[in-house]
Amino acid sequence: MPSVLITGTNRGIGLELARQYVADGWRVFATCRDLLACEALENLEKEHDELSVHQLDVTDHIAIEALAADLAGTPIDVLVNNAGVLGGQGFGEGAPDQQFGSMDYGIWARAFEVNTMTAMKFAEAFADNVAASEKKIMAAITSDMGSLTVMEGGFYAYRSSKAALNVVMKCLSGDLRDRGIIALVLHPGWVRTDMGTKAGEISVEESVTGLRAVIDGLTLSDSGKFLSYEGREIPW
């Protein structure tokens, strides 16, 4: 049975990833920051023996190490770093706290902690588990808002932390290649979640169906790529 470890699974894209993978017969390790705010995930856990919920704030490196110790020796086919923050106020409000002239530097640091550094810490903690698996995939959910090629102004915290996440995953693709690990970043589309708002272009089901199909088709030659949920290459 293939296995997947997903972060940020109490809502949005992470919850749908957990739902679809467990429905497809995968073993799912689902992490969630606040066990008091994960009712849908807990219901999923009750329905499926193959899904376990693990409390974890992705900025808590000691908790990440503790989870890695719990799962030592367990192969993990796919590691999905999904948890992320836009930083401060959302799209709906236009995120004035990360625009030129009114930048909130605390929010910026926090975005780097959650969106960027976490991927490195998870890679360090779980490289052995992924290397011991059949599929050997480390995927991080990034955003096309982190693409330097298509970047315009605004959203400094979000854009820069996702662009830096892309750098981390690109470097991991080099450092982990000789262990057969495929490391890459995936853009989920503009999705109707709390972060993407109701104005999003696609449903969470459509995004995750696409992301899973892309993950399914990966080979080592895809390591270091920046792909959309449709499998399209996005310029860095």
Ligand SMILES: NC(=O)c1ccc[n+]([C@@H]2O[C@H](COP(=O)([O-])OP(=O)(O)OC[C@H]3O[C@@H](n4cnc5c(N)ncnc54)[C@H](OP(=O)(O)O)[C@@H]3O)[C@@H](O)[C@H]2O)c1
């Ligand atoms: N929606 C879009 O249009 C879109 C587009 C491009 C990229 N993305 C990316 O896709 C990923 C998922 O986004 P989404 O749309 O599903 O967003 P969402 O609905 O806002 O969900 C974000 C998830 O991340 C978790 N999270 C945030 N900070 C965390 C922390 N410190 N520790 C653990 N979990 C934490 C949240 O948990 P809590 O409930 O505890 O806060 C929640 O489960 C993100 O990386 C996002 O940047 C989304």
